[in-house]
Amino acid sequence: MKLHNISVTLLVVLTAILFLTAADCARADADAEPTERLEALMALDRPLVIAHRGYSMAAPENTLPAFRLALWAHSDLVELDYFHSSDGIPVVFHDRTLDRTTNSVELWGKEDVPIASKPYRALRELDAGTWFSEDFAGAHVPTLDEALDVIQSESITLIERKQGDAQTLFELLVEKNMLDDVVVQAFDWDFLADFHDLAPNVPLGALGPPRQADGSRYPRDERYLDTGFLDRLEAAGASVVGWNRQVTPESVKQAQDRGLPVWVYTINEPDEARRLLDMGVDGIITDNPAMLWKVLALREDSTE
Ligand code: G3P
Ligand code: CA
Numbered sequence: 001m002k003l004h005n006i007s008v009t010l011l012v013v014l015t016a017i018l019f020l021t022a023a024d025c026a027r028a029d030a031d032a033e034p035t036e037r038l039e040a041l042m043a044l045d046r047p048l049v050i051a052h053r054g055y056s057m058a059a060p061e062n063t064l065p066a067f068r069l070a071l072w073a074h075s076d077l078v079e080l081d082y083f084h085s086s087d088g089i090p091v092v093f094h095d096r097t098l099d100r101t102t103n104s105v106e107l108w109g110k111e112d113v114p115i116a117s118k119p120y121r122a123l124r125e126l127d128a129g130t131w132f133s134e135d136f137a138g139a140h141v142p143t144l145d146e147a148l149d150v151i152q153s154e155s156i157t158l159i160e161r162k163q164g165d166a167q168t169l170f171e172l173l174v175e176k177n178m179l180d181d182v183v184v185q186a187f188d189w190d191f192l193a194d195f196h197d198l199a200p201n202v203p204l205g206a207l208g209p210p211r212q213a214d215g216s217r218y219p220r221d222e223r224y225l226d227t228g229f230l231d232r233l234e235a236a237g238a239s240v241v242g243w244n245r246q247v248t249p250e251s252v253k254q255a256q257d258r259g260l261p262v263w264v265y266t267i268n269e270p271d272e273a274r275r276l277l278d279m280g281v282d283g284i285i286t287d288n289p290a291m292l293w294k295v296l297a298l299r300e301d302s303t304e
Pocket of ligand 2 (some may be wrong): 080160
């Protein structure tokens with residue numbers, strides 16, 4: 001058999017193992033109601049696969065196609081970001097301005113337009129797919145309401161608040177009867193404290209490293225997760241730590257000893273995923289959930 005054929009065969013077999021494993025892990029809860037699903041996820045004895053902005057390596061980030069692909073890939077949770085439009089509607093989007101992931105400059109002839117400066121009816125005219133690929137031309141900027149409907153049908157949403165008050169998110173989740181079925185996260189720990197006051201039972205992820213009180217970044221070597229950060233994020237009501245790769249085996253254990261799972265973002269390289277899994281992290285947030293399933297499947301296989 002030629003080398004090319006062997007590679008293709010191996011790829012097919014690995015992909016099959018990968019998705020069978022993924023399906024087995026995830027399907028245990030496929031028929032469960034969302035609240036049960038969230039409880040089951042939090043109790044799982046394996047690291048969680050969390051799709052970052054949807055399956056954003058395969059489809060334009062923070063769009064409905066990216067969320068559908070994340071479901072197809074059996075992601076345990078699907079992360080998204082949201083801002084408020086100028087008329088107060090939570091809309092799913094990552095950047096403060098529209099340029100990178102929409103055709104706003106082409107459409108309106110203006111650069112650096114903040115998403116928060118436009119009403120949702122204007123944002124709805126934007127194409128949020130073509131920048132990624134013609135295959136996704138016409139994908140729109142979804143409302144948080146729409147995105148929740150898609151994701152919650154099969155998975156759990158990890159809602160990252162970029163901008164907007166706690167009351168509005170609380171009311172939306174109450175109205176949609178989803179308050180007990182999602183995880184909310186933010187870099188702004190004051191927002192988390194506000195949300196915790198409104199909904200003390202909702203799991204909250206404190207993203208870090210946070211900014212200092214004056215808005216500046218911590219010096220590079222002070223950005224590692226440590227007990228000082230853990231004290232503060234617990235005081236804000238967080239029950240999950242969402243950190244970048246600046247974690248250590250000691251800090252992961254310190255968090256876990258307090259009952260705080262550690263989810264690390266944004267990890268797209270298999271070697272880095274393996275390094276963090278060796279450290280014992282509880283979840284990995286990735287643009288490529290299939291990569292992570294493959295890493296997990298191969299680790300599992302090698303223990304037999
Ligand atoms: O889930 C954490 C991660 O999304 C935080 O960074 O910039 O991608 O929102 P960012
Ligand atoms: Ca995010």
